[in-house]
Amino acid sequence: MKRSSLREKNKPGSTIFFSHKSLKNFLDSNAGLILSLPALAFVIIFIFYPLVQMFYLSLFRWNFVSPNMIFVGIENYVRMFLNDPVYLRSLVNVILLAAQSSAIQIPIGVALATIVLRYRRIGGLFWAIIFLPYVISSVAVSLIWTWMYNPYFGSINVFLRTIGLGFLARPWLGDINTALIAIFGTVNWIYIGLTTTMTIATLKSIPPSIFESARIDGLSGFQEFRKITLPLLKELIVVLVIIDIAGAFKFFDLIWVMTQGGPSDSTHVTTTWLYRAAFRSSEPGYGAAIGVTIFIFSFVIVQLLIKFTRSRLTR
Amino acid sequence: MKKLSERVVFTRRVKLFVLAVFLVIISIIMIYPLFWTLVTAFKTNRELFLDPWGLPSNPTFDNFFKALDRGNMGQAVINSLIVSLSSVLIISIIAPMASYATSRIEFRFKGAVTNLLIAGFFIAPHAVLVPLLILLRDMGLVDSHLGLILSYVGWHLPFAILFMKAFFVSIPSSLQDSARVDGLSNYAMYWKIMLPLALPTILTVAIIMFIGIWNDFLFAFIFLRSPSNFTVPINLLNFTTGRYGNDYVAQSAAVLISAIPTIVLYIVFAERIRRGVAFMAFGR
Numbered sequence: 001m002k003r004s005s006l007r008e009k010n011k012p013g014s015t016i017f018f019s020h021k022s023l024k025n026f027l028d029s030n031a032g033l034i035l036s037l038p039a040l041a042f043v044i045i046f047i048f049y050p051l052v053q054m055f056y057l058s059l060f061r062w063n064f065v066s067p068n069m070i071f072v073g074i075e076n077y078v079r080m081f082l083n084d085p086v087y088l089r090s091l092v093n094v095i096l097l098a099a100q101s102s103a104i105q106i107p108i109g110v111a112l113a114t115i116v117l118r119y120r121r122i123g124g125l126f127w128a129i130i131f132l133p134y135v136i137s138s139v140a141v142s143l144i145w146t147w148m149y150n151p152y153f154g155s156i157n158v159f160l161r162t163i164g165l166g167f168l169a170r171p172w173l174g175d176i177n178t179a180l181i182a183i184f185g186t187v188n189w190i191y192i193g194l195t196t197t198m199t200i201a202t203l204k205s206i207p208p209s210i211f212e213s214a215r216i217d218g219l220s221g222f223q224e225f226r227k228i229t230l231p232l233l234k235e236l237i238v239v240l241v242i243i244d245i246a247g248a249f250k251f252f253d254l255i256w257v258m259t260q261g262g263p264s265d266s267t268h269v270t271t272t273w274l275y276r277a278a279f280r281s282s283e284p285g286y287g288a289a290i291g292v293t294i295f296i297f298s299f300v301i302v303q304l305l306i307k308f309t310r311s312r313l314t315r
Numbered sequence: 316m317k318k319l320s321e322r323v324v325f326t327r328r329v330k331l332f333v334l335a336v337f338l339v340i341i342s343i344i345m346i347y348p349l350f351w352t353l354v355t356a357f358k359t360n361r362e363l364f365l366d367p368w369g370l371p372s373n374p375t376f377d378n379f380f381k382a383l384d385r386g387n388m389g390q391a392v393i394n395s396l397i398v399s400l401s402s403v404l405i406i407s408i409i410a411p412m413a414s415y416a417t418s419r420i421e422f423r424f425k426g427a428v429t430n431l432l433i434a435g436f437f438i439a440p441h442a443v444l445v446p447l448l449i450l451l452r453d454m455g456l457v458d459s460h461l462g463l464i465l466s467y468v469g470w471h472l473p474f475a476i477l478f479m480k481a482f483f484v485s486i487p488s489s490l491q492d493s494a495r496v497d498g499l500s501n502y503a504m505y506w507k508i509m510l511p512l513a514l515p516t517i518l519t520v521a522i523i524m525f526i527g528i529w530n531d532f533l534f535a536f537i538f539l540r541s542p543s544n545f546t547v548p549i550n551l552l553n554f555t556t557g558r559y560g561n562d563y564v565a566q567s568a569a570v571l572i573s574a575i576p577t578i579v580l581y582i583v584f585a586e587r588i589r590r591g592v593a594f595m596a597f598g599r
Contacts, residue, residue, distance in 0.1 A: 024500075031501030032422030039413035039432055039472050046447070046469025047435040053446035064449075112341070115334065126338055128585055130345050135581045135588065137530035139548040140570045143555060144348045147355075147563065153367035155351060189344070194592065201593035221330075250439045253532045257552060271441040279537070284445045291442035302437040 054295070057288035064284050076289035087290065090268040093180065097269065098248035100184050101191065102241045109195030109240075110233060114225055116196065117203055127200070131193035138190070142257035145186040149173050176263050183258055183267060190254075195240060202236045203229065235308075242304055249298040270294050356567040363564055378568035386559060387542055388569050391550035392576075398460050398546055399528045402467040403521050409468075410475035411517055415509050417476070418483035419491060420501055433480075435473035444537055451538060458540040466538065467528050475520045478594055482516040483509065522584050523591040526577050547573045 027034065058076055062069040080087050112130065116123035133141060148155050149172035157169035172182040206228075214224050252271040255261065261268035261276065268276075270290060278287025355363060357374035383389040416422070417429040440447075447466065448457070456462025486509070494504050532548040539545055542553060551573050555566050581588055 028500045028502070030422065032416045032420035032425060033428065035412040035416035035420070035501075035505065036428050036432065038409040039476060040428060042409070042465070042469040042472055043432055043435055046450075046466055047438065047443075047473075048431070050443040050446035050450055051438065053449070054443050057446060057449075115338065122338075126342065127589075129342055131585075131589060132349070132578070132581065133345065134592070135526055135530075135577045136349075136574045137532065137548045137551075137577070139530075139532050139551050140573050143551065143566065143570055144352050147352070147567075148348055153363050153563070155347070155367065158367050189348075193345075197589050198593050201590070246437075246439075250441060252441055253548075256536075257532075271439075274441065274444065275537075278445045284449070287445045291445060294439055294442040298439050298442075299437070 054288045054291050057285055058292050060285040062285045063282045076286050080289060086265045086268055087273055090270045090273045094248045094269050098245040101244040104188050105192055105195040106237055106240050108192055110199050112196045113199035113203060114229055116200060131197055133190045134193050138253035139257055141190055142254050146258055149182050173259055174263055176266050179259055179263060179267050183255060206232055238308060242301055246298050246301045249294050352567045352570055355564055356571050358564050360564050378565045381565045382569035382572055386554045386565060386569050387550055388572050391545050391547045394544060395529055395547040398463050399525050401464045402528050403524050405468045406471055406475050406524055407517050407521050410472055411479055411513050414476045414479035415483050415505050418480050433473045433477045436477055440470050448537055457538055458544055463534060463538055466534050471524050478520050479516055482513060519587045519591045522580060522587060526580060529577055
């Protein structure tokens with residue numbers, strides 16, 4: 001700053017360019033804010049403005065089109081927790097979804113990751129295969145699995161009949177006892193590759209010399225896993241559980257395409273119930289109130305996540 | 316002595332065998348549904364119901380043409396390309412700017428700006444569907460590609476910025492210092508030094524964003540109304556619930572069409588994609 005003003009004084013005719021220069025100076029000294037501005041505008045308009053609006057809307061009864069919105073205070077929230085069994089059921093389903101994702105995907109994912117890293121050559125191909133479902137759209141995956149579960153030509157029933165267990169065949173997604181389990185099966189099919197990939201990424205950050213010396217010391221594969229890998233994976237496992245919980249609150253596509261929350265509203269999660277309430281029953285106020293609870297539930301989880309990963313960073 | 320080593324070799328072989336069986340079973344479970352869909356797309360509906368595991372007796376591409384034409388998948392692919400590429404282009408321009416600014420430049424409110432930019436990564440878009448639809452309605456952008464593109468940019472920026480920050484932070488500050496001595500402004504530094512260095516990172520983000528937006532169902536489902544505007548996933552659902560609801564073989568072809576672009580990208584950029592996605596889970 002000082003240097004440039006000195007130069008201006010010494011330069012003849014610099015007054016003409018003074019405003020130009022000071023503008024340039026202004027732009028450069030505010031470069032941080034100016035460069036952030038376009039992104040900031042998008043984020044404020046499309047994320048934070050709707051977020052604030054959501055809290056406001058949740059206090060009203062409305063139908064999207066009517067000019068008069070009726071202020072009802074916390075009525076929507078009272079109804080949700082005291083008078084809406086499907087909403088409560090959807091919360092239970094979200095918890096079940098998160099719990100089964102953690103219980104099934106994490107152990108299998110960790111096992112697969114150690115195998116991929118130990119047997120590099122075949123492991124690479126295997127890794128490529130198990131991650132594949134993750135890049136296919138959830139609608140396509142849901143359709144494929146709807147066909148797998150189809151009562152007539154679905155491969156699962158065909159398989160059961162072929163091996164003489166035909167009495168177990170059923171319309172998997174239409175049967176209230178199996179619909180949720182069938183959906184969970186598909187969820188695990190999609191995300192097992194992701195869990196494996198995240199585990200591999202964590203394990204790769206461990207210097208390979210540790211594994212080499214373990215092998216020289218004659219540790220078997222399982223010993224190596226228990227003595228070296230597992231302790232290092234503890235943090236990862238906590239993170240994965242948190243991700244599974246947060247992910248369960250973001251779950252929508254699969255359930256909407258496969259069952260639409262049926263049969264008898266038994267497979268709803270909070271997001272599909274929000275959609276039904278807001279857009280099918282035209283109750284945006286109630287939908288916004290469900291949105292508030294999704295935001296709060298998943299935000300608490302995310303705070304845990306941030307706190308945890310930060311302590312990991314600064315350790 | 317000999318016996319012992321024989322036993323070691325034997326148990327090792329058994330272990331490897333068990334491991335191989337385990338891997339083969341998992342591979343079959345992962346591949347089978349995709350393979351079944353591939354085969355079914357070349358069958359007729361009659362063949363599908365008579366013998367679900369049979370091979371097509373007379374394989375043709377008829378189902379694919381039907382999906383593209385009467386199933387509107389052709390139009391949907393074009394729409395998805397427009398929406399995905401436009402969104403990715405905008406993100407690729409403004410995300411590195413913001414990411415560079417919040418990583419390498421000191422300015423007032425930097426902390427608050429950074430938090431605002433990345434907080435969205437932790438918020439479920441599902442929660443705000445109602446106010447977001449109302450916002451688009453007020454802007455006159457319901458059932459338009461522009462509304463969809465702007466929403467995608469807004470909701471994908473936080474991850475893009477977060478991902479690139481990890482890169483910009485890792486650039487040695489000596490580079491920045493020497494550039495400053497040479498009298499480069501912040502903008503010149505960004506344009507001449509930082510941006511060229513960041514290109515590989517931007518490519519990674521662009522690929523992941525493209526796959527995410529190409530596959531997105533939620534926003535398209537809420538914001539689009541007319542089939543001529545539909546993107547691939549919502550058109551796929553529309554195809555399976557509409558007049559062709561029982562035409563499973565044509566639907567199989569439609570599913571394959573929808574998945575081809577992302578599978579090709581995955582085959583070409585597998586390493587980049589897996590690295591980026593692993594980061595997504597740990598985004599901080």
